[in-house]
Amino acid sequence: MGLKRRDFLKIGAVAAAAVALGPKVLKAMEFADGGVTASHVTGAPRVEAVPYTCLQCNVEDGGLAFIENGRVVKLEGNPKHPGNRGKLCAKGNAGTNQLYDPDRVLYPMRRAGRRGEGKWKRITWEEAYQELAARINEVLDRAKAGKGSPNEIALHIGRNRWFGFDNRFMNALGSDTRLNHTSICESSKKIGMQATWGPDIETPDFTNTKYMLIFGGNVYEAGYFHNPYVQRVVEGRVDNHAKLVYFDPRMSNTAGKADEWFPVFPGTDGAVALAMCNVIVSSKLHNEAFINRWTNYPADKLAKYLEQFTPEWAEKVSSVPAKDIKRIAIEFALAAPRCTTYTYRGPAKHFNGAYSERCTMLLNIVTGSIEEKGGYCLPRGVSFKHPQPEPPAPKEKSELAHPREYPLAEHKVSHHVAQMIKEGRQKISVYIRHYYNGCYSNPDAETWREVYLDEKLIPFHVSMDTFMSEATALSDLILPETTYLERFDIENMPSSIETPWVGIRQPVVKPLGECKSYRDIVLELVTKHLDPTGGRGVKKYFDYGTTEDYIKYMAESVPGVKEAGGWAYLKKNGVWSPKPVDAEPEYGLYKKNGFGTKDKKINIYAEEWARHGFNPLPHYEPIPAHEKMKEDDLVLITFKWNVHVQSRTANQKWLAEIIHYNPVWINAKVAEKKGIKTGDLVRITSRIGYMVTKAFVTEGIHPRVVAVSNSFGHTEYGRLASLKLKEKPEWATSDDPEYLHVFWKDKGAHPNFIIPVSTDPIGGSQGWYDTVVTVGKAEPGDRYQDYKVDMEAARKAYEETLRYTYSGPDFRGRAPGAKKDGKKKSA
DSSP: OOOOHHHHHHHHHHHHHHHHHTHHHHHHHHHHTTOSOOOOOOOOSSOEEEEEEOOSSTTOOEEEEEEETTEEEEEEEOTTOTTTTTOOOHHHHTHHHHHTOTTOOOSOEEEOSSTTSOOEEEOOHHHHHHHHHHHHHHHHHHHHTTSSOGGGEEEEESSOOOTTHHHHHHHHHTOOOEEOSGGGTTHHHHHHHHHHHSSSOOEEOGGGOSEEEEESOOTTTTSTTHHHHHHHHHHHHHHSOOEEEEEOSBOOHHHHHSSEEEOOOTTOHHHHHHHHHHHHHHTTOSOHHHHHHHBSSOHHHHHHHHTTOOHHHHHHHHOOOHHHHHHHHHHHHHTTTSEEEEESHHHHSSTTHHHHHHHHHHHHHHHTOBTSTTSEEOOOOOOOOOOSOOOOOOSSOOTTTSOTTOTTOTTOOGGGHHHHHHHTSSOOSEEEEESOOHHHHSSSHHHHHHHHHOTTTOSEEEEEESSOOTTGGGOSEEEEBOOGGGSOEEEOOOOOSSOOOEEEEOOSSOOSTTOBOHHHHHHHHIIIIISTTSTTSOGGGGOSOOHHHHHHHHHHTSTTHHHHTHHHHHHHHSEEOSSOTTOOOOOOTHHHHOOSSTTSSBOSSOHHHHHTTSOOSOOOOOOHHHHTOOTTOEEEEEEOOTTOOSSSSTTOHHHHHHOOOOOEEEEHHHHHHHTOOTTOEEEEEOSSEEEEEEEEEESSBOTTEEEEESSOOOSSSSHHHHTOTTOOOTTOOOOOGGGGGOOOOOOOOOOGGGOOOOBOTTTOOBOTTOEEEEEEEOOTTOOTTOEEEOHHHHHHHHHHHHHTSTTSTTOOOOOTTBOTTSOBOOO
16 A cells, blocks of 8 residues: 555654654654653653643644753654644744743842833732732722722733633623733634634645635645644645645745735735635536525525626736636636635735635535535534633623624724723723733734823733733733743644644643743632632632642543543643544534534524624625725735744744844835835835835735734844843843854834724724835935834724724615614614
């Protein structure tokens, strides 16, 4: 029997690694065969392999930490993990840079000067807990007396892997002000998918497909599930000769690897998808039986509706040639059912993001490739139970967590919070952040900085963080958090179509300094300081033992885990799955219990959207800012390099050495007209301000688009990220001799200060790729990395985006027969 390419590569990779690295890789091979005991480090001078789950980004790959003399000496992929199957990306391999970063915050600190002045005093955990508990209890006491609300206590999470623990904490306090980062990530994608088939994510069967249409999902570089998916994309292309067609304004790694790349104009992916659906249906290549049986909209009515979306219309909108739209649509349909789409932020991070996601999903629906081999499949996952009792949900809703203008945005609109606090919508007395760098990661970042600095708007600002981020530098109290290699967590990402899985994070070494995990911080705060006697009724929700006990309970609540060996099995192997890594996928899951919608069908017609006045069918909505563009205007988009995330990796030396600055990509013909050459200083001007950066002239970008990565331009986050190499922070406990060999002088320029708030009225996502700008040579007096923000213009941009919400005067997409308030007229 012949070897498949992936099996051959597995053998070759292991053999090559064994030759190159000797005994330590042989330990990894032994681990794969069950021969290494993954126990905690004892300090013995031998190499041990301890399994863990990565959190350099949100893909959650399985890894092995090799420990020698109590120190992590190498990170590798866990070969038992069904998602990444023993492979780590560059970010994952660099995890030790985060763990041993000399600029980590390792001890609790209290602000010693003015907020933002940079003066700190080291304190004990006891002092930190007492101060935070006193602040929280003051709010609760006032609320009990009818002079305040528990909602004055806010928890803002950046990378949310709390798995409901945030709800336990905040619900126990009675606060509904739980905020997240999802609206600057992929919330409109989630909302579009949920309305259509229930789950908020897809799992394409790339390995077995014949045709891939990818819209703005940079899977070869930085797309969701980048590492697990790109392995399967390569297998599908090599083993099945699958074709990959990619739509993205920029020549990304995925565009470079694709069979065909189309530099689509930003925000028009939905128009292209609708035109393709029209071609498929009008050519009688659609799966009429599937549409009529498994959707809530008849095939004949759908065909009639799609007639308006012609390839010629889509060409005018998107700049994708009509002849190619027709050809690709037919190719895609002829490959059915072994054809699939995939999207990520490209279509979703726009004013029309939720609509666009439903349009691209429709391609899979009309071809009937849903839950078929090589098709577009539902996510494979598990659910967890939590220790009892659990606190009830708060009675009073938070305006910051549930802004009235966005009734469908269930993943919140947290990038509006700074402006809403300035408006006085809700009082905040205690603001607790966990890994949320608001004045760097958000649009209109200067407004966030202004709010963080204002002690009247935020009287007490607490940071649970590993590093001195830009936001942490503006806090009052710092609680040093562990890295992902030093704590217990649980994971179950649907990164594998072959099988669901349960993975754990466990301390591979003891936490450095006095760092504690966020779960331990909350547990100790509540049980020892905030409610030690239980008189407030909070402590009873935390009488579950230790953090490890909590995670063990969750893990063993999954059917099959206990039978496999339970918690001991997970600590030894790092992951459990009901099927082996190389299992054949099971298809047709919906045939058992239907889809995750109320009627158990795919909802081409979204009734809930109609009730709120939005178009209930897959629909292309023009982006208001783009409709007003002048001849010289361009659209600014952002992106992630393949070795960085948005804000948390610029201080990791291996990654920074690969990429450490971010010039603006500009089309060669446009640059020639403007007299701009690579390396020239240019000024990028938006409606709220300008930035000065360097140019990178290329043919690999749409002529009406410029692109700047949003991973650089730090003023904080350590000496390497900010390039303040000679300014050792007062909290730093060590030096890195390799900092003496940093050869680059450029830390990049950050674009988020000039990107205004622009929000999808349905999904609540920030429109990262909607910003209209002008670009020209730098003006006299401009210096590299300069920026200036017009705060009044930023406020007006925020107010304008509210005008397009379902209750605003410029609301768009109203469903036929709906009043302005979103309620249908009576018959």
